[in-house]
Amino acid sequence: MSKHFGGLQALSGVDLEIPAGEIVGLIGPNGAGKSTLLNAITGVHPPDAGTIRFDGHDLAGLPPDRITRLGIGRTFQVPQPLGSLSCLDNVAVAALFGGRAASVEAAADEAHAILDFVGLAGRALLPPQGLTIVDLRRLELARALATRARLLLLDEINTGLTASEMTEAIRLIQRVRDRGATILMVEHLVRLIMSVCDRVVVLDFGSKIAEGTPDEIGRNPDVIRAYLGPQRGGADARG
Amino acid sequence: MDLATLVRVLTWGLVTGSVYMLLATGITLIFGVMKVVNFAHGELMMIGAFITFILAHSAGLNPYLAIFVSMIAVGLVGVVIERFGFRLLRDGEKINEVFFSIALILILQNALARVFVPRFREHVQIKTPYATEVVDLGLIQLRYDFVVLLVLAWAIITGLSVVLHRTRLGRDVRATSQNRVGAMLMGIRAERVDMLTFGIGAALAALAGSLYGIVNPFSPYTGTLPSIKAFAVIILGGLGSVRGAVVGGLLYGVIESAATFFLGGSWRDATAFVLLILVLLTRPQGLFREGT
């Protein structure tokens, strides 16, 4: 697919296939088009050219809420909780509308279970203000899970975590996959991607420059150049 | 339709268009910098008209000079409103600024009314010493007042453009409008820019009101409809875009004049609404993204 914003070509000719049950990593330097790709899939900024098919459905022209109900959930790069609701209700909304829970009470029950799963049970009745960044990320994940998504798009859900937090996060993601979800993870942290993903796709300047197993990607000269090139800082590649 | 009628429709369109252009420019400037829609703009407009009227009517000042006094006075009122009103709401929820703006309508409209209504009852109009004079261009004749009005409006807008693009103040305004945080990092005092911009917007409203009041009867309640049309112009031209406001305002004035001529007076006010509805039907998110 392709997508441009005014004069800026954000994505051009990106071709991507995600088999069920895999964890696919999406990496690339800043501005490579990773978030644009997620927004395109979820219907926020539909592509100008190309098609998106999910589970036999064509996603073209569908509004974001419909795409969610078809089974694609996402987290936002900057956590955006619904400020007027408690953490429980944040998740319950997703269970109710995305997950098609039978009633408000049933949605609340599901929300409790999911908060438990991500480790936020203690914060259920509290408002999201004052949550740590780690917990906010978990809330994002909980909300996406509550929509009964079969494909989860995680947008840099691990940025800003300490090493131990990251290990826990990896375990959580694997448990999510074991529950039957397919995951597309956008990440900055190359090390994380290498350890958890089955396959990695690399974007640069809106195009796909490489795809393969983590090992193959790690040895790919184009990828190394993209991260170590003169315009980039070396920090990302060190990971 | 003969030439004389065409010219008349066009001139009247440009005259009213100038009023809408000035209103829309003020509102859009204020929004660009403060990200607030000033719903009380129509009331500032009427206060400006009234001050000009009083100076001309009671003090015998030439209305075209009185306008400048009015602009300064209302500009100062605007600065005060920003400093002691909107500034306090800056850190809270955005919606409170809207509510405050609505409250201003009640305050300003009735403050003007309590002075106006006992003395002047229904409507007044600003009389100029040139009411009967015309500019003779051979084939056509234009009312002298219309010509002065158009020239004055054009001059002020050009002056504004010069200020915006050639002075440091203008640069500060444009920078704050595009990226407030970035502007502050550059050392621009955003709070001062807020005050000045609101003052300029208010002054433009006073000018618009005065020009309006020369060619139309007005009362404390007359400001609402023109301001609503200014909103329509802004939605069509893009919130935050001065160019859109200027072009849109003039264009709309001509369209409204033409519509009134061809469809009759009862359709005058409906023009803006029909345009707006048509636009919203075809592009529900508005013609432009916010902040162009």
Add this chain to the structure above:
Amino acid sequence: MGAWARRLRRELVVAALMLAAALAFLAAVRELYVLQMLSFVFIFAIYAQSWNLVAHSGQHSLGHAAFLGLGSYGSIVVATRLGVPSAVALFLGPLVPALAGLGIGGLCRRLREAYFGMVTFGCTAIVQVLVVEQFGWLTNRWDGLDAPRLAPEGLEIERVAVFNYVLGLALMVATYVVVASIMRSRTGMAFIAIHDNEAVAAAAGVSVVRYRLLAMTVGGYIAGLAGALNGHTLTRHISPGVFGIEDSIWPVLYSIAGGLGTAEGPILGTLVVRVFWEWAIRRVGGFDSLILIGLMLALVVTMLPRGIYPVVARAVGSIGARRRRRAEARP
């Protein structure tokens, strides 16, 4: 039914308390003008509830008077031109603003706050022009229409005042329960989600457009009901003046002063502001009292953006807490 009552336990108690208090007041006070003032309070509380509900979905309508006026016009036209009995017209008339709400909501369904405000602000003027010009043959243009009485024929003035009072009270309490019920339901959760963050709401599966339209339609109906009630019982007349700025500002003030986002807030706010205004009008006259109202809105927005309700709720809560502590302390 049982689950619904359980979920709304608190609101049903409050509703019962309101009914009891208002009826007790009625029994105690027979001054006509006081009863009339409270009848206005009941009607405008319904109007405020309507605005509050729509605001609950993130749509802060600045032209709500369009719905109020269209409800009056709808009901009166149906009663006078079609000969429908007033009691039925009362509930049919609001269908007009409900439809208008659907239309306006539809036009604005994707607009963000600033644009939404400007368009709704303009809506009252649009409706006024339409009512006076294009539909003038139906609405009698600037002269307006007289409204047939709702109260049964042959009742003396005092009885009519009591009738209006009780009817207004009943509809206000009913509206309160309905609105509270909506707020606690799926729909209410959708509204809040949209209010807080549309992108997140959509990502969670909420159909933003559908619920925004729903809010405007239901809000339009309820506001129309207030308008119809006002026309048939208190003012007995409707004219295009209803589409002025003031009537669009009142429900905003009532809701904010009382407490946005709660079902009780608008009622509390309407009571406090209205009583204050009645007093102000007698003391300082029309223009000054409106200036005071404007200042009041400005002050509430600056100082008490959450309205009076949290203060009241905290006071009630602390009384309850003190009582509980005392009960626990007893041997």
